[in-house]
Amino acid sequence: MKNISVLWFYLEPYVFISEDRNGFLFYNTNSGKGMVFDKNGIINKVVKYLQNPENMYSIRIGVKELENEHLYHFIQSLQEATFGDLTEGHLSKPVIMPPILNLQKNVERLKTDYSPLNENILSCLHEVTIFVNGKCKHHCKACQYMFKQYPCCTKSDDTLDFNLLNDFLYSISRTGASVNITGGNPFQYPEFDKLSEALGKMDSLKTYIVNYRNIPEDPDVLNLFANESFRLKIVVNDSYRENSLVTIAERLQQDNINQLWEIGITSVHECEKAECLSERLSRLNIEVNIKPYYNRKNLVFFEENIFMQQEDIMAVELDRQDVFALQELNTCNFGKITVMPDGKVYANINKEPIGNIREQTGDILCRELLSSESWRHTRYRTAPCNRCRFRLICPSPSNYESVIGKPNLCHVVQ
Amino acid sequence: MINYHFNNKESFYTLRKNYRLSLQKTDIGIQITKAKKVPNRNEYYLDRTQLRSGHITAESVSNQLANIRHIVFEVTDACNLQCTYCAYRDFYDNYDKRENRYLDVRKAKLLIDFVFEKSNTPANKSPRKDILVNFYGGEPLLNMDFITEVVSYTKRMENDCVKFRYSMTSNGVLLKKYLPFFIQYDFDILVSLDGSKENDAYRLFHNGKSSFDTVYDNMIHIRDNYPVFFERNILFNSVLHNLNNRQEVFQFFQHEFNKVPLFSKVNDVGIKSEMEKKFDVLATPGQEMPDDKSETEMKRVMDLNYDKTKRLQQFIFLHSGNKYNSYNDLLFKRDNFRYLSSGTCFPFSRKIFMTVNNKLLPCEKIGQRFSFGRVTETGVDIDCEEVARKYNGYCDSLRKLCSRCHHVGNCSVCMFGVQNKEDKLVCKSFVNKRGFDDYLQKGVDRLSQNPELYKRIVEEVAIL
Ligand code: SF4
Ligand code: SF4
Ligand code: SF4
Numbered sequence: 002m003k004n005i006s007v008l009w010f011y012l013e014p015y016v017f018i019s020e021d022r023n024g025f026l027f028y029n030t031n032s033g034k035g036m037v038f039d040k041n042g043i044i045n046k047v048v049k050y051l052q053n054p055e056n057m058y059s060i061r062i063g064v065k066e067l068e069n070e071h072l073y074h075f076i077q078s079l080q081e082a083t084f085g086d087l088t089e090g091h092l093s094k095p096v097i098m099p100p101i102l103n104l105q106k107n108v109e110r111l112k113t114d115y116s117p118l119n120e121n122i123l124s125c126l127h128e129v130t131i132f133v134n135g136k137c138k139h140h141c142k143a144c145q146y147m148f149k150q151y152p153c154c155t156k157s158d159d160t161l162d163f164n165l166l167n168d169f170l171y172s173i174s175r176t177g178a179s180v181n182i183t184g185g186n187p188f189q190y191p192e193f194d195k196l197s198e199a200l201g202k203m204d205s206l207k208t209y210i211v212n213y214r215n216i217p218e219d220p221d222v223l224n225l226f227a228n229e230s231f232r233l234k235i236v237v238n239d240s241y242r243e244n245s246l247v248t249i250a251e252r253l254q255q256d257n258i259n260q261l262w263e264i265g266i267t268s269v270h271e272c273e274k275a276e277c278l279s280e281r282l283s284r285l286n287i288e289v290n291i292k293p294y295y296n297r298k299n300l301v302f303f304e305e306n307i308f309m310q311q312e313d314i315m316a317v318e319l320d321r322q323d324v325f326a327l328q329e330l331n332t333c334n335f336g337k338i339t340v341m342p343d344g345k346v347y348a349n350i351n352k353e354p355i356g357n358i359r360e361q362t363g364d365i366l367c368r369e370l371l372s373s374e375s376w377r378h379t380r381y382r383t384a385p386c387n388r389c390r391f392r393l394i395c396p397s398p399s400n401y402e403s404v405i406g407k408p409n410l411c412h413v414v415q
Numbered sequence: 416m417i418n419y420h421f422n423n424k425e426s427f428y429t430l431r432k433n434y435r436l437s438l439q440k441t442d443i444g445i446q447i448t449k450a451k452k453v454p455n456r457n458e459y460y461l462d463r464t465q466l467r468s469g470h471i472t473a474e475s476v477s478n479q480l481a482n483i484r485h486i487v488f489e490v491t492d493a494c495n496l497q498c499t500y501c502a503y504r505d506f507y508d509n510y511d512k513r514e515n516r517y518l519d520v521r522k523a524k525l526l527i528d529f530v531f532e533k534s535n536t537p538a539n540k541s542p543r544k545d546i547l548v549n550f551y552g553g554e555p556l557l558n559m560d561f562i563t564e565v566v567s568y569t570k571r572m573e574n575d576c577v578k579f580r581y582s583m584t585s586n587g588v589l590l591k592k593y594l595p596f597f598i599q600y601d602f603d604i605l606v607s608l609d610g611s612k613e614n615d616a617y618r619l620f621h622n623g624k625s626s627f628d629t630v631y632d633n634m635i636h637i638r639d640n641y642p643v644f645f646e647r648n649i650l651f652n653s654v655l656h657n658l659n660n661r662q663e664v665f666q667f668f669q670h671e672f673n674k675v676p677l678f679s680k681v682n683d684v685g686i687k688s689e690m691e692k693k694f695d696v697l698a699t700p701g702q703e704m705p706d707d708k709s710e711t712e713m714k715r716v717m718d719l720n721y722d723k724t725k726r727l728q729q730f731i732f733l734h735s736g737n738k739y740n741s742y743n744d745l746l747f748k749r750d751n752f753r754y755l756s757s758g759t760c761f762p763f764s765r766k767i768f769m770t771v772n773n774k775l776l777p778c779e780k781i782g783q784r785f786s787f788g789r790v791t792e793t794g795v796d797i798d799c800e801e802v803a804r805k806y807n808g809y810c811d812s813l814r815k816l817c818s819r820c821h822h823v824g825n826c827s828v829c830m831f832g833v834q835n836k837e838d839k840l841v842c843k844s845f846v847n848k849r850g851f852d853d854y855l856q857k858g859v860d861r862l863s864q865n866p867e868l869y870k871r872i873v874e875e876v877a878i879l
Contacts, residue, residue: 005447008436014427014736054870057863067438067445077438087436088417095430096863098735103873106741110877121482123540124743175478175537321425321736326745335746361576363542376742 007090011059016084019393026390029084033318043072058097102325122363123176127336130181134160135342137185143238150294150400153236154183159342163192172362174203183210210234232259243278261288267299295404309411314391331397335376348375351403385414419855423824427736469755470807473799481538483530485547485766490555491517492771499617500681516771520564522790529795549582556589587630605650610667614659651676655700662709684832728872730858733825756813757830781831816840821851
């Protein structure tokens, strides 16, 4: 073989590069693996060159240059992990298209093109949570916290007008969006039967979210949940007796009711307790989720157990579509809205309302798309995440960030 | 061996080689060794028949009907010109016989009512929308009563949510006469003109005389008297054939009207077999000058719309894996998604076309035998089950051909244009493995000659 003195090094089209002050993150969406490199003179130069889309993801490198330890390590490890490869320098330049998203209906583009934003807007709706009332006779400690972190009941003074609700449900009846109904105690909603009848006409999944203490004794009321498209999500918070909960679950199961359980926890101790319950329920083939929630006193619990370390983030396996999605939208929030008993509509319950149930649903959704508050709230939009290289693969900001009041729940950037 | 290979699963191409160069540090410096390596074919394996085994359902057709935003009326099949290459003339055998008929405005209104009522159901995903009404012919201006009646009818229907916009395709002969009306209703008008008088010589009156002077004078009249309307609302379409070419046509429109026309080919669907040779001569555009200064000017003026750049853009969109249409496309996985055969669009997703014989078609460009419904005395008759059945039937008949084709998965061919020759389906865009490799290499070459366009195209171009 002729001596090779020059090489082409190219990156695969499924490799993303992101950087911050300290270094680079290379992420391979084919293998779901990431690699980090510190910034240093020569690597900096090579990466800068590769990052320029005009260079079509390939660079000419003299074999002599590889005597530089950093460059050698850089090229070799990327090649080893199939992030890129080498060809002979006398061959034509490899032409690879780097991954840059072209989102045809990007709102930012539509804004400037004055194209109709509302085209197909209802197809963006995927999940609606409706608080039909605020009535409840219990006094859970978590009442004012949990519902701001994920869909679950909360007490308030209002009751949603049924006619308005009915019109609203009709307007979204062909979107396929799933519907969550909660309260207070939704079983005490004055128009409960009419509501259930209206929901029965929609073919999407309907979930009633209730605290375990609000499950009615009367089996007839629960008949509804024997229907495939309805289910009962039972929320557990505060103190509970495991045996009595298992008894409830068994009773519901005998009545063929579609049930799933959600156990809120605030500490390691509660988590352990929840795991015992979860194990017993799982034995009955019942789906159970354990959900931590912030109660203003358990920051340490969050810091120790929920906040992410660099290893946690690097362990995330994403494909190309996932990485693009994180750039443009909030993958937890997108397509979700919440209606409160006073008729106000939220894209995210921790932010300002985006409208009122009296308005055209499409108009409300357009407003949310135009703003970047919730559906399009990404790590790229707020500090310090927008200055962190891991924003490329870091999960979208969630409600925990909002309630804790810290934009990044990680130990990567302080 | 090094070549480019397309990964169908994730829709991007990459380089593939059957050896590997490895680096090694030794006492005498960096050593490079070359070792054979079998490319992992599994990585690229794709069951093409599976991928294209998609079907449509009656329910989705019905939903689509609630989302129509473009109605096209074949106002009349009569025309005051008799162009040599017109789809109704000697070359073709796939159209309904031309009988100088005029579309019944009463029935057209039934279609409008249908679209409007459907828009008022929750299956309409765009509660506020503009519906574009397009008047098409023959020559629509021969049935001006129809146009004015439809415009006043739709204007009366407008409400907070639904608005109407209008457009027309015309040969421009009668335009001057009705101009105030079109200005009043802000019509977009696509005028057919093939360039200079010599270029335009196939566009003839019935007596065989050229129509050029009349149309040209009309355009000058509009340009000089209604410059804003001319600039914003008048577009030109030029058919390329053996009496013109892109460069000449471009020069003509630039210098006469400071405009860039749309270029189109002579319609090549449904050519009678005995006319094929003659047709080929006519349909092949005249020779262009490779280094002509007009080519440079064209590139500059048209920028990202320059046809060669557009070809590059299409290549990038199909083969970079970077193009997504909507936020939903980013959010939801398509792992088990099954595409339809070919690249045909979903019926009625672009428009609904009503012919002069009251047939309903998904598009004006396809043969009229592919009718998917009709307007009767009492209303619109579209049987969604039947539409889905027919449509799936066409897809099924193509599946065998498409599953052998390497464009499958990123095809943009409309199945209604695939010819049935002696009971065999023939698709002009079919490629085998080798053809596809060549095509890929050509695309890559084009990209390597214009690398500066890559970023601009992915960042700037929206084709929706
Ligand atoms: S059951 Fe729900 S609404 Fe009632 S107090 Fe507890 S958390 Fe609040
Ligand atoms: S949360 Fe923000 S700062 Fe922390 S790793 Fe993710 S992107 Fe970086
Ligand atoms: S190019 Fe023709 S044969 Fe190939 S997939 Fe498309 S329609 Fe089928």
